[in-house]
Amino acid sequence: MVSPIFELEYSDEKVTAWGGMRLMKEVLERSGVSQQLRGLPLPVPRSKPWV
Numbered sequence: 001m002v003s004p005i006f007e008l009e010y011s012d013e014k015v016t017a018w019g020g021m022r023l024m025k026e027v028l029e030r031s032g033v034s035q036q037l038r039g040l041p042l043p044v045p046r047s048k049p050w051v
Contacts (some may be wrong), residue, residue, distance in 0.1 A: 005030075 015023075028034045
C-alpha cells in the first residue's frame with residue numbers, strides 16, 4: 001500500500017483543469033480509494049445500455 005501522506009503547498013499560480021484532475025487522481029491512488037473501487041461490483045460501461 002502506498003503511504004497516504006500528502007505534501008500540498010499554497011501557490012498563487014493558476015491550476016488548469018487537467019492539473020486539478022492529476023492531483024485528484026494522485027489523491028485517490030495514494031489514499032487507497034482506487035483499490036477499493038476496483039473491488040466493488042460497479043456496472044460496466046457500455047455503448048448501448050438498452051441492449
